[in-house]
Amino acid sequence: MTKTSQKIKSSRQQKTAAGLVHVFTASGLIPVMFSVDAIWQGEAYLALLWLAVAMIVDGLDGPLARGMEVSKHLPQIDGAILDHVIDYVSYCFIPALIVYRFELVPEGWAIPATSVLLMSSLYTFANRELKTAENDFRGFPALWNIVVFYMVMFQTSAMVNLWLIGVLSVLVFAPILVAHPIRVVSLRRLTIPALIVWTGLVGVHLWHGHQGGLAAQLPIGVRVLFWSLSFYFVFLSAWRSFKLAGHK
Numbered sequence: 054m055t056k057t058s059q060k061i062k063s064s065r066q067q068k069t070a071a072g073l074v075h076v077f078t079a080s081g082l083i084p085v086m087f088s089v090d091a092i093w094q095g096e097a098y099l100a101l102l103w104l105a106v107a108m109i110v111d112g113l114d115g116p117l118a119r120g121m122e123v124s125k126h127l128p129q130i131d132g133a134i135l136d137h138v139i140d141y142v143s144y145c146f147i148p149a150l151i152v153y154r155f156e157l158v159p160e161g162w163a164i165p166a167t168s169v170l171l172m173s174s175l176y177t178f179a180n181r182e183l184k185t186a187e188n189d190f191r192g193f194p195a196l197w198n199i200v201v202f203y204m205v206m207f208q209t210s211a212m213v214n215l216w217l218i219g220v221l222s223v224l225v226f227a228p229i230l231v232a233h234p235i236r237v238v239s240l241r242r243l244t245i246p247a248l249i250v251w252t253g254l255v256g257v258h259l260w261h262g263h264q265g266g267l268a269a270q271l272p273i274g275v276r277v278l279f280w281s282l283s284f285y286f287v288f289l290s291a292w293r294s295f296k297l298a299g300h301k
Contacts, residue, residue, distance in 0.1 A: 071126040081110040098263035104198045107143040145174040148197035158215040173222035188236035193224040230294045251282040
């Protein structure tokens with residue numbers, strides 16, 4: 054085989070691999086549709102479990118795309134736009150449906166609350182300066198799937214949920230930083246294992262809820278670890294926000 058033919062074969066293999074990465078990204082819509090079906094059936098915990106699967110797909114496709122240089126081998130397909138479309142559906146639109154379907158806000162407020170949620174989230178996906186040079190998010194990054202998980206799992210009141218949606222919708226535009234748990238380099242050796250364990254504990258909570266249990270009925274060690282990791286991510290983002298303010 055000549056060098057030219059080897060290069061052609063290698064190029065085809067790289068394009069095929071890049072295409073498969075895009076297919077993997079697009080496959081995130083499969084658990085999204087299962088989540089829609091669960092919402093239709095009135096299964097809030099199951100709907101959130103499927104959103105967790107979609108989030109795992111989203112967490113894996115980025116490193117795969119960068120590792121295989123997808124934008125180089127398939128430049129005609131904008132992977133960022135593909136990812137944004139799927140993320141908006143799974144991170145924002147489906148959680149809004151959960152808020153509406155399961156009456157998580159006071160009566161008469163479902164349409165206004167979810168409309169504000171969805172409209173403010175558009176700014177997150179349209180903002181060309183969403184991330185800093187160190188890959189922190191500027192403002193609340195529209196992680197409504199996580200917010201709704203806490204609402205459902207811990208049965209917060211409808212009024213608390215309404216205020217939370219309002220405050221976080223404003224924080225989308227706020228000068229705060231939210232650390233990207235995978236791409237921010239600072240404390241990555243601690244953050245990535247923490248993220249993996251936290252994701253597993255989310256699954257434990259949701260499966261327990263799906264089986265009819267309450268979060269308070271889980272073993273105390275599970276609950277302490279879960280809340281410790283939850284606060285770790287909050288404090289990490291707060292620390293990076295104060296660090297940025299100190300550099301100004």
